[in-house]
Amino acid sequence: MELFFRSLSKFTTSIILLLFLFSCFSFNSSEAYDALDPNGNITIKWDIMSWTPDGYVAVVTIYNFQKYRRIEKPGWTLGWTWAMKEVIWSMVGAQTTEQGDCSRFKGNIPHSCKKDPTVVDLLPGTPYNQQIANCCKGGVLSSWAQDPSNAASSFQVSVGAAGTTNKTVRVPKNFTLKAPGPGYTCGPAKVGKPTKFVTQDGRRVTQAMMTWNVTCTFFKEKIQV
Numbered sequence: 001m002e003l004f005f006r007s008l009s010k011f012t013t014s015i016i017l018l019l020f021l022f023s024c025f026s027f028n029s030s031e032a033y034d035a036l037d038p039n040g041n042i043t044i045k046w047d048i049m050s051w052t053p054d055g056y057v058a059v060v061t062i063y064n065f066q067k068y069r070r071i072e073k074p075g076w077t078l079g080w081t082w083a084m085k086e087v088i089w090s091m092v093g094a095q096t097t098e099q100g101d102c103s104r105f106k107g108n109i110p111h112s113c114k115k116d117p118t119v120v121d122l123l124p125g126t127p128y129n130q131q132i133a134n135c136c137k138g139g140v141l142s143s144w145a146q147d148p149s150n151a152a153s154s155f156q157v158s159v160g161a162a163g164t165t166n167k168t169v170r171v172p173k174n175f176t177l178k179a180p181g182p183g184y185t186c187g188p189a190k191v192g193k194p195t196k197f198v199t200q201d202g203r204r205v206t207q208a209m210m211t212w213n214v215t216c217t218f219f220k221e222k223i224q225v
């Protein structure tokens, strides 16, 4: 009996040792990958696709331009602070985690009235009428080097109480990204050239009304223990 327990504890010790060695190895390898990917970043692009009577409809796409660092379960969480009193009337392909205080609205109630909304992806299996292309992967993204076709995630947001021209729209501030944990720092939104879209048959090019992007980078210092 005693022999049994002794060998059991030996077995447990070696398992713990193995797990420890394994975690050291994977930690080191992600560090090494970082050195090979000094310009890796996650870029969040906002394309205003159309104006509405009180704002705009934008498609927001998150690109994981990192070579090796995937975004694993439970997926990305994107936050920002509105520059004015904007509200989110509706979203397709993602949702805010909190509605906030919409008590000033009667009739149509916005999807979110929070000054600093937090957005998460929808899960696989979302009904088709709530999906857009590249959505609904539970926030999980592969990296650019491993699988570029699965390295981007999109959602559509309909924003109200916002500007309705490219002169009056104010870009959101203070972007935060958890992918899924902390460690990312995001820069300010930069307005650039409107994105051009080529139709599937390649015979027509359309363009966004206005485009801005935000770049988030990973600082490995923050995860070192």
Ligand SMILES: *[C@@H]1O[C@H](CO)[C@@H](O)[C@H](O)[C@H]1NC(C)=O
Pocket: 039, 040, 041, 042, 043, 065, 215
């Ligand atoms: C982010 O990564 C993309 C793709 O590698 C690169 O084109 C872009 O310049 C990078 N952005 C910044 C701010 O480093």
Ligand SMILES: *[C@@H]1O[C@H](CO)[C@@H](O)[C@H](O)[C@H]1NC(C)=O
Pocket: 081, 174, 176
């Ligand atoms: C920006 O976001 C951080 C973290 O969410 C928060 O602590 C800070 O107060 C925010 N700043 C502004 C100006 O909203």
Ligand SMILES: *[C@@H]1O[C@H](CO)[C@@H](O)[C@H](O)[C@H]1NC(C)=O
Pocket: 043, 045, 190, 191, 192, 193, 212, 213, 214
């Ligand atoms: C982001 O915007 C900057 C400034 O307009 C632009 O130079 C850059 O190419 C854009 N990056 C992406 C990935 O769209």
Ligand SMILES: *[C@@H]1O[C@H](CO)[C@@H](O)[C@H](O)[C@H]1NC(C)=O
Pocket: 166, 167, 191, 192, 194, 209, 210, 211
């Ligand atoms: C805003 O729209 C005008 C035309 O209405 C255009 O000339 C200008 O380049 C646009 N600015 C931006 C930042 O898209």
